[in-house]
Amino acid sequence: MTALLDVHRISKRFGGLMALNEVTFKVGTDEVIGLIGPNGAGKTTCFNVVSGNTSPTSGRISFDGQNIVGLKPSRIVRMGLSRTYQATSVFPDSTVLENVMRGAFTRSEDSLFGSIIGSPASGTARNKERAACMEILEQVGIAHVHDHLAGSLPYGYQRRLGVAIAFASRPKLIMMDEPAAGLNPEESQAMGALIRAMHESERASVLIVEHDMRLVMDICHRIIVLDHGELIAAGSPDEIRNNPKVIEAYLGTELVT
Ligand SMILES: Nc1ncnc2c1ncn2[C@@H]1O[C@H](COP(=O)(O)OP(=O)(O)OP(=O)(O)O)[C@@H](O)[C@H]1O
Ligand SMILES: [Mg+2]
DSSP: EEEEEEEEEEEEEEEEEEEEEOOOOOOOOEEEEEEOOOOTTTTTHHHHHTTTTOOOSSEEEEEETETTTTTOHHHHHHHEEEEEEEEOOTTTTTTHHHHHHHHTTTTOOOOOOOOISSSSHHHHHHHHHHHHHHHHHHHHHHHHTTTTTTGGOOHHHHHHHHHHHHTTTOOSEEEOOOOOTTTHHHHHHHHHHHHHHHHHHHTTTEEESSSSSHHHHHHHEEEEEEETTTEEEEEEEEHHHHHHHHHHHHHTTTOOO
16 A cells, blocks of 8 residues: 555654654555544644644654655645644634635645735636635535634534535645534534545545544544554454453543444
8 A cells, every 4th residue: 555644653752741652554545544542642642743733753754755744734735634623723704615715725825825815806716716615615514604704603514614624725635633522423423424425525535533433433444543642553443443452541431332
């Protein structure tokens, strides 16, 4: 398998704490991979290191065959690696459609974004991009509120908007940090179906951190498990569900399988 994302022995130290300890894994083209583990396991830190928000203490990371350690987050996004954040991260005072257009232009230069969103010019490019973004809003089921302010949307819609923003940059790989956080079981299941559908229609690989085990088991081809900064297991949903190390790591927490 030629890896799209190749993470090799990355460590991240915060003072005396090894938040990540020699973690190695790969994500291939057209895969949906789950990254799970109890609270504080190092999942978000892993995303921060891969997306360039923080640098690893040691280790190598390549994306699409190129080293990405030391590159700025904006550069990494332009290479086709996009992410969402654990908390909703929409621009509340912009409309839903403007939010998605910002997402679309994170892969181009800021000046281009400014010229298209900010000024009345650039007719054709603007209309084309607008149509593409409306299509993404249709896919995530919130096109009917495209002209509402993002901050005024119900929470479930804001989470869907987050997915739309991340896919708008046409990424090769999208990393999602707890896309179903705060959703009820029904909404969470719908979110899983949405992510799977977006993966299939946009042909992007997905690396997903999520505590909702049902969602993870439903949509992931493979799952990797972190505990106290260490990768303790990797395998199919069935292998992970029955892995004694995983069951032990989750002991006392709610691993619902
Ligand atoms: N900037 C930081 N400075 C110091 N320690 C940090 C920092 N960021 C994270 N940590 C610590 O690193 C460990 C891993 O945190 P991380 O946020 O990656 O966990 P997580 O797996 O995402 O957990 P959760 O499921 O609760 O979101 C925790 O012990 C956390 O307190
Ligand atoms: Mg986290």
